[in-house]
Amino acid sequence: MITIYDFECPAPGFKTMSPYVLKVRIALNYKKLPHRSVFVKASELKQVSEELGLPTNDLDLDDPPRHKVPIIHDASTGQFVSDSTRILAYLDKTYPQTPSILTPGTEAAAVAFDDAVLANMLHPLYPSIGARFTRSLDAEKTAGYRGFMEKMIGMTIEEYLANPELEEKHLKSAEEGFGVVNTIFKKAEMIQGAGAEGNGRNLTFADVSAGSILLYIRVCWWDNEANWKRLMAWDGGRWARLYETLLPYAVVPEQ
């Protein structure tokens, strides 16, 4: 049995939200590997990790390294593995009878693609998703998050949301950023040949990487249908199709 450590998700109707944990959840469900989830409050992660003896994430090169989610414990090998991309590689290697996601030898390409997704799809939207997520949930549930967001956008959440031109500017630059990643997918599909996009083929690392960001944005905009509908129409509906493909794999199994 594999145990996956995750943050408690405060948005009503959703159980999980971290884009990095979602990458691993998608892989576990896609591979049909039995697993259980342990949910930890973000504010308690360090203390809980130290109590449970979970290692820090060394791959992010933080100085000093920090405890992060996702991290898994695999009872069948006794191993702890941190960092979403390394976990995907571990699952492919340890369970070779399951469909693979990260082709050996393509780790550098995977890291570069992940970086492109974060820079172009997530970062331009941070102020909007952060502000709306924090505004719509009670202060206790988002403790620590408000201060972080306000420092990043340089004003209070209320000031940001009272200024629709600012959010419009961020949505426009996100649309451009999504366009950059759309072009990467399009070129890959041209190389792969006809029928490369869609449900008919196996999931790729790129699907999981970009899709986990979509699932995260959906949770952050949980009460903001208008922005979500707008995003779903970008790039000829590519993101709507990817979201629909990945949604079934984002489930948290009952335990």
Ligand SMILES: N[C@@H](CCC(=O)N[C@@H](CS)C(=O)NCC(=O)O)C(=O)O
């Ligand atoms: N590169 C890591 C990033 C993990 C990450 O940043 N996780 C966040 C949650 S979304 C976290 O645990 N943050 C705690 C911290 O930064 O102290 C991965 O892909 O797993």
